[in-house]
Amino acid sequence: xxxxxxxxLFDDGGGxxxxxxxxxPASAAGTADLAAALQAEEALLSAYRTAVxxxxxxxxxxxxxxxxxxxxxxxxxxLLADLDPSGPWSATLDPAxxxxxxxxxxxxxxxGSPSPAPAAGPAASDPEQALAALRDLEREAASExxxxxVRADSGWAPLLGVxxxxxxxxxxxxxx
Amino acid sequence: xxxxxxxxxREVEALQGLLAAEHAAVxxxxxxxxxxxxxxxxxxxxxxxxxxxxxxxLQALLREGGTEPVAASAAYELTGQTDDPAAALxxxxxxxxxxxxxxxxxxxxLEAPALRAAVVPALVGAAVRAARVRALLDPDxxxxxxxxxxxxxxxxxxxxxxxxxxxxxxxxxxxxxxx
Numbered sequence: 001x002x003x004x005x006x007x008x009l010f011d012d013g014g015g016x017x018x019x020x021x022x023x024x025p026a027s028a029a030g031t032a033d034l035a036a037a038l039q040a041e042e043a044l045l046s047a048y049r050t051a052v053x054x055x056x057x058x059x060x061x062x063x064x065x066x067x068x069x070x071x072x073x074x075x076x077x078x079l080l081a082d083l084d085p086s087g088p089w090s091a092t093l094d095p096a097x098x099x100x101x102x103x104x105x106x107x108x109x110x111x112g113s114p115s116p117a118p119a120a121g122p123a124a125s126d127p128e129q130a131l132a133a134l135r136d137l138e139r140e141a142a143s144e145x146x147x148x149x150v151r152a153d154s155g156w157a158p159l160l161g162v163x164x165x166x167x168x169x170x171x172x173x174x175x176x
Numbered sequence: 177x178x179x180x181x182x183x184x185x186r187e188v189e190a191l192q193g194l195l196a197a198e199h200a201a202v203x204x205x206x207x208x209x210x211x212x213x214x215x216x217x218x219x220x221x222x223x224x225x226x227x228x229x230x231x232x233x234l235q236a237l238l239r240e241g242g243t244e245p246v247a248a249s250a251a252y253e254l255t256g257q258t259d260d261p262a263a264a265l266x267x268x269x270x271x272x273x274x275x276x277x278x279x280x281x282x283x284x285x286l287e288a289p290a291l292r293a294a295v296v297p298a299l300v301g302a303a304v305r306a307a308r309v310r311a312l313l314d315p316d317x318x319x320x321x322x323x324x325x326x327x328x329x330x331x332x333x334x335x336x337x338x339x340x341x342x343x344x345x346x347x348x349x350x351x352x353x354x355x
Binding site: 064065067068071072075078079082142146149150151157158159161162163164165166168169170172173176 | 276279280281283284286289292293295296297299300302303304306307308311318319320321322323324325326328329330333334
């Protein structure tokens, strides 16, 4: 009897050291990949905040997805601060620094030039519209991260794929 | 596929690992589906179809590259019970979370965009099905995790991490297979 891990499921992946990436994640391309993902997370968080502020009854329903996005943001900022210590990322990791709502680093490019996160979009007049708008944003983000994971030349394809999966699962939950 | 998986041993390794996982997922969901009805049965049927399609796609990719695909195990054995709907759903969740981990692990080995394009949607599909299983198990609980497939990432995420729930170390849903 062989554990199902023998099928490739649930292996720890650390066995042979053959998981080195095709290219260096600590590259300009790597910083750009993660910065683009961070910008999308900031936009999603902004949209969730807006939805909850306008429709407080949605707070509990949206809580888990918001927490997931906050965790995405934290991880991306931590990785970016490690890749590019001279960039604006470290400041936004500081609890005393401006929050995600006002952080200027969200759209910074690999060269460190910031660009603002996209606006959350027009306010939805009723909760169902707000949920539909969030679902559409999640689907769009999932599609963007999927494309990034396929094309990434930075070694971050697995993480980008995982982010795509997370956004898609949010979209599915919001559509249910 | 514009690039043969036969071009690289790492890619063949990745695809064979995924194929073995898909064989196991097909079998596991068929077992789970027998214990389910209603929405659970529907989900199981969809999961079997999705994993079969993935299996067939991976077999085709490997054959295109001149590699014989790994076969399904002659028999699998569950180490726990799946004789009630909740246990069957937990098996389904175990399979989807494990499949997502396998997809993320494979992405670290695949360089060709055409091959990655075959894998990322499978990771997405596994995460979505896992959320649907959680909704059936506990509609009031969290239905998503922040990093589905995180256990397959080549490097741990920076802490304080929120790890993927992953499979239970031991318990009623730990399937194994017989050769």
